[in-house]
Amino acid sequence: xxxxxxxxxxxxxxxxxxxxxxxxxxxxxxxxxxxxxxxxxxxxxxxxxxxxxxxxxxxxxxxxxxxxxxxxxxxxxxxxxxxxxxxxxxxxxxxxxxxxxxxxxxxxxxxxxxxxxxxxxxxxxxxxxxxxxxxxxxxxxxxxxxxxxxxxxxxxxxxxxxxxxxxxxxxxxxxxxxxxxxxxxxxxxxxxxxxxxxxxxxxxxxxxxxxxxxx
Numbered sequence: 001x002x003x004x005x006x007x008x009x010x011x012x013x014x015x016x017x018x019x020x021x022x023x024x025x026x027x028x029x030x031x032x033x034x035x036x037x038x039x040x041x042x043x044x045x046x047x048x049x050x051x052x053x054x055x056x057x058x059x060x061x062x063x064x065x066x067x068x069x070x071x072x073x074x075x076x077x078x079x080x081x082x083x084x085x086x087x088x089x090x091x092x093x094x095x096x097x098x099x100x101x102x103x104x105x106x107x108x109x110x111x112x113x114x115x116x117x118x119x120x121x122x123x124x125x126x127x128x129x130x131x132x133x134x135x136x137x138x139x140x141x142x143x144x145x146x147x148x149x150x151x152x153x154x155x156x157x158x159x160x161x162x163x164x165x166x167x168x169x170x171x172x173x174x175x176x177x178x179x180x181x182x183x184x185x186x187x188x189x190x191x192x193x194x195x196x197x198x199x200x201x202x203x204x205x206x207x208x209x210x211x212x213x214x215x
Contacts, residue, residue, distance in 0.1 A: 008081075008082055009078075009082065009086070009088040009091070009092065012074045012077060012078050012082075012092045012095070013074075013088070013091045013092055013095045014095070015074060016070075016074035016075075016092060016095035016096040016099065017095040017096065017098060017099040017104075018099065018104070019070045019073070019074065019096060019099065020070055020071070020095060020096030020097060020098065020099020020100045020103070020116060021099035021100070021103035021104045021105050021106065021110075022070065022099075022103075022105065023046040023100075023103060023105065023106055023110065023111070024062075024063045024066035024067055024070070025037065025046055025047055025048050025050065025051040025059070025060075025063030025064070025066075025067065025111075026038055026046035026051075026063075026106075028051065028055075028059050028062050028063050028066075029050075029051055029054065029055045029059050029063075032055075032059065033054075033055040033056075033059055035054055035055055037050040037051060037054050037055070038050075040054055041053070041054065045111055045112065046106065046110065046111050047063075047067070047111040047112060047114075047115070048060050048063050048064040048067060048115055051063040051064075064115055067100070067111075067115035067116050067119065068115050068116070068118055068119035068122065069119060070096050070099075070100070070116060070119065071096045071097065071100075071115070071116035071117060071118070071119025071120040071122075071123070072119035072120065072122055072123045073119075073123075074092055074095065074096055075092060075093055075096075075119075075120045075123035075124070076123040076126070076127065078092045079123060079124070079127045079129050080127060084129055084178065084179065085176075085178060086178060087177075087178045087181070088178075089178045089179060089182060090178050090181045090182045090185065091182075092182070093120055093179070093182025093183065093185070093186060094182060094185045094186060094189075096116055096119075096120065097113045097116050097117060097120070097185075097186040097189050097190070098189060100113050100116045101113050101189050101190075101192075101193050110193075111193070112156070112190060112193045112194055113186065113189055113190045113193060114156070114190060117137075117186050117187075117190060118134070118137070120182075120186065121133050121134035121137060121183075122134060124179065129176075129179070130170060130174070130176055130179050130183075132166065132170055133163060133166065133167060133170070133183050136162065136163060136166050137159060137163055140158070140159045140162060140163075141155075141159065144158070144159065152194075153194045153195075156190060156191065156194040157191055157194065160187040160188075160190050160191050161187075161191070163183065163187045164183075164184050164187045164188070167179075167180040167181075167183040167184050167187070168180060168184070170183075
């Protein structure tokens, strides 16, 4: 009985990490447009923004949808069919984002996780278990795009910091501590991926490649 109860969680956690590790935007651009967005872009990011910019709307929309879906599916399945009050849900929520940020198929590097996080929050929304985080993130994004225009990285810091604070309140008030814990962790991962630490690492990798080619 214990094994049976653990296996579905393990399947979603491990499967979620591997699914999250697939860089769909880069893959679509490579296969169908013969463009490596990690090589041609300045930030070396395998995400939807570069797919849109370098390969057009079809690549961008397709990659964005799949990045949303890889966050949505594991969380939706867990919320729909398993006990979402279990603290195992924290790892199910974390796994796809961790995969996208530190992909096993991408040298343990990856993207900034925003689309994957939106996918997970959409799962919380459509199951109506905890719809508030998606609403908060959506409103903040609209405000920072239209009313108070803030550059990308700073916007991410503010948005996800507010989301963390909101998740704490939601977790305490609605007694959804496991879900709140998952939302806090994925917010921290995205904040980390937007930090100068990873921008510097990206530049170092780029310089190392150029140096090796020069030799």
